[in-house]
Each structure stands twice: as C-alpha cells, then as structure tokens.
Amino acid sequence: MRIAVLGAGGTIAPAIVRDLAASEEVESxxxxxxxxxxxxxxASAHGGGKAEAKRVDATDGLEQELEGAAALVNSASYRINMxxxxxxLVAGCHYIDLGGLYHVSHQQLGLSDRxxxxxxxxxxxxxxxxxxxNLLAARAVRELGATPETITVGAxxxxxxxxxxxxxxxxxQTLLDEITLAPMAVLGGETRELEPLxxxxxxxxxxxxxxxxxxxxxxxxxxxxTESFGAANVTFALSLRPQVLGELKQLAVASDxxxxxxxxxxxxxSGKTVSVHLVEAIAGDVAVRARSVTPPHPxxxxxxxxxxxxxxxxxxxxxxxxxxxxxxxAVPPERCIDPDAMxxxxxxxxxxxDFTTVPAxxxxxxxxxxxx
Numbered sequence: 001m002r003i004a005v006l007g008a009g010g011t012i013a014p015a016i017v018r019d020l021a022a023s024e025e026v027e028s029x030x031x032x033x034x035x036x037x038x039x040x041x042x043a044s045a046h047g048g049g050k051a052e053a054k055r056v057d058a059t060d061g062l063e064q065e066l067e068g069a070a071a072l073v074n075s076a077s078y079r080i081n082m083x084x085x086x087x088x089l090v091a092g093c094h095y096i097d098l099g100g101l102y103h104v105s106h107q108q109l110g111l112s113d114r115x116x117x118x119x120x121x122x123x124x125x126x127x128x129x130x131x132x133x134n135l136l137a138a139r140a141v142r143e144l145g146a147t148p149e150t151i152t153v154g155a156x157x158x159x160x161x162x163x164x165x166x167x168x169x170x171x172x173q174t175l176l177d178e179i180t181l182a183p184m185a186v187l188g189g190e191t192r193e194l195e196p197l198x199x200x201x202x203x204x205x206x207x208x209x210x211x212x213x214x215x216x217x218x219x220x221x222x223x224x225x226t227e228s229f230g231a232a233n234v235t236f237a238l239s240l241r242p243q244v245l246g247e248l249k250q251l252a253v254a255s256d257x258x259x260x261x262x263x264x265x266x267x268x269x270s271g272k273t274v275s276v277h278l279v280e281a282i283a284g285d286v287a288v289r290a291r292s293v294t295p296p297h298p299x300x301x302x303x304x305x306x307x308x309x310x311x312x313x314x315x316x317x318x319x320x321x322x323x324x325x326x327x328x329x330a331v332p333p334e335r336c337i338d339p340d341a342m343x344x345x346x347x348x349x350x351x352x353x354d355f356t357t358v359p360a361x362x363x364x365x366x367x368x369x370x371x372x
Contacts, residue, residue, distance in 0.1 A: 007076025009038025015310030021048030025321035066091035098127035156239035200237030273303030315345035
C-alpha cells in the first residue's frame with residue numbers, strides 16, 4: 001500500500017511514520033505538511049527509506065498529492081478534517097484521522113453516505129482517545145453481555161522524566177480547546193453541556209499512574225457510544241500532569257501571539273512518558289473495567305504518550321491492507337474494527353491490556369454525581 005500522512009511534521013506523526021515504515025504492508029510513504037523542512041526531518045529520521053516529503057496546504061490542492069495513495073492518515077489539526085475528507089473523496093482513497101473533538105466528528109459522520117457510495121472507508125478517531133478507548137468499550141460491552149447503562153472513559157498520561165520547562169503531550173491548540181470548550185455528556189439519554197474544567201472523578205488508572213484527579217473534556221466517544229452500544233450515560237474525563245494543566249490554564253487567557261510562541265518554544269516530552277486508558281461499562285450491579293497501558297518505546301526514542309496515539313492509526317492501515325476492515329462509509333472505530341484484531345496489533349508495539357469484572361458500586365461516578 002502507498003500511504004500519505006498529513007501533518008507529518010507534527011507531534012504525533014513521527015511515531016505514525018516510524019510504525020508504518022516498519023510495516024510490511026506499506027510500500028511507500030508520502031509525508032505532507034505546510035512546513036516542508038519538518039516533514040523532511042521526519043522522513044529522514046523515521047521513514048526507513050520509504051518516505052518522501054512534500055509541502056502541501058490541506059485546504060488547497062491536497063487531492064493532487066493523494067494521487068496513487070491507498071489511504072490518508074490525517075494527523076494534522078482536527079480543524080482541517082473536513083477538507084481532508086473531501087480531498088480523499090476526490091482522490092478515491094481511504095481516510096483515517098485521530099479525532100474530531102465531538103463537533104467536527106458530528107460533521108464528518110455526515111459524509112458517511114458519500115464515502116460508502118465511493119466504496120471508501122473513513123475511520124474517524126483512530127488514536128488513543130478516541131481510538132483505543134472506543135475498542136476498549138466494545139470489548140467491555142461484549143464481556144458485560146448486556147446493554148450498558150453507563151460507560152465512563154478516562155485517559156491519563158504522565159512524563160516520568162519531564163523536561164525543565166513547558167511541555168505538552170499533544171497539540172497545544174487541541175488541549176486548549178479541550179479545557180475551554182464545554183464538555184459534552186450523555187446523562188439519562190439526554191446530551192448535556194458541562195462546565196469547562198468541571199472536575200471529574202478521581203480514577204484509579206492502576207500502575208504506573210495510580211489514582212488521579214480528572215476534568216471532564218470534550219471528546220467524540222460521547223457522541224458515538226449511545227448509538228453504538230445503547231448506553232444512556234456516557235462521560236469522558238482526562239487527567240493531566242498538574243504542571244501541564246496549570247500551564248494550559250494560563251494559555252487559555254493569553255493572546256493568540258502568546259499561544260503561538262508557547263507552541264513554538266514548547267519542549268518535547270521525554271522518552272519516558274506513559275499513557276493509560278480506562279473504560280468502565282456498567283449494567284445493573286456488574287461492571288467491566290477495560291484498561292490499556294502504553295509504555296515508552298525506547299527502540300524508537302519516543303515516549304508512550306506519542307506512541308499511544310500513533311500506533312492505533314498505523315495498525316488500522318495494516319488491518320485495512322489485509323482486508324480485515326471492510327466496512328464502508330464514515331464511521332467511528334467501534335463500528336468498523338474488531339477490537340481483538342486491533343489489540344493483537346498493538347501488543348506487538350508494547351501495549352498491554354487487562355479486563356476485569358467488578359461490582360458496579362466499585363466504579364463511578366453515577367449520572368447524578370456528574371450532573372450536579
């Protein structure tokens with residue numbers, strides 16, 4: 001397969017490129033970015049001799065750069081997701097992204113009929129969250145053996161050797177959107193807005209993070225899980241290192257120029273980051289807890305936070321190439337990817353999974369607690 005990667009000079013793309021370059025299903029990589037120099041650096045450092053870099057504006061002429069590509073992996077800002085999908089429809093290639101932060105995901109789902117008619121698959125949100133979380137939920141619901149009443153999703157990342165200065169786990173602007181835009185939740189079957197930075201539950205993420213405070217944030221799992229699984233209550237909560245959250249709160253009231261400068265000067269995360277994702281599905285007095293842990297990937301010189309988001313997208317390319325994804329249209333991962341197939345791929349990249357059945361009163365919060 002010939003694969004194009006958009007946003008190739010960004011935070012997550014180096015791990016996507018490294019993973020795809022190591023995949024026998026991938027013949028060549030075309031790395032696309034507004035910043036040609038950054039894309040060339042990624043091609044040189046991570047492309048394994050399979051990659052070429054090209055400068056492209058995703059909103060102007062992207063379809064020309066997709067000629068001959070079987071699929072586009074979009075790791076750029078979610079703001080250009082719609083433009084990238086339109087380019088894929090013109091070029092006749094499959095599409096994979098890392099998420100649309102709820103509202104853009106809603107727009108993207110509206111392109112499903114056009115992708116299906118073209119015989120194409122658009123996988124919406126195949127990163128860590130959304131992505132792994134969606135498939136953890138699918139596996140948890142399967143083990144639950146009943147329609148879940150409540151699904152709670154939690155994500156946590158920690159840098160165990162943080163740099164001496166501001167550093168962020170992924171795109172600064174996306175993080176700012178997550179803490180300033182109203183989170184969405186489904187409570188009692190009704191979609192509701194919560195308050196930005198509204199405290200979430202203290203979740204036990206297990207080793208090596210343990211119990212950690214969270215905030216509710218805007219995420220697309222809340223958009224799709226009710227239809228996918230029938231859950232009447234769905235929430236998403238994020239746990240950030242306190243220093244990172246403090247820096248983001250300061251940037252939330254800063255000028256655009258200050259945000260741009262902070263983005264430009266931010267230090268890269270260390271190679272010792274770890275990422276944990278937790279999904280709890282509840283029916284009656286029983287709950288299934290599904291968890292994934294992504295450790296650092298020392299062979300690539302990249303931390304678990306970056307690899308956690310990148311590896312599901314690369315795995316989806318391999319599954320697509322092998323014909324293991326045959327759903328057509330624009331769909332979230334829980335509707336087109338077998339969780340066991342994905343987990344098997346991710347285990348080869350060092351990701352571990354565990355699933356436990358516990359009494360429902362050992363998980364939470366209740367819908368009433370969320371709505372207070």
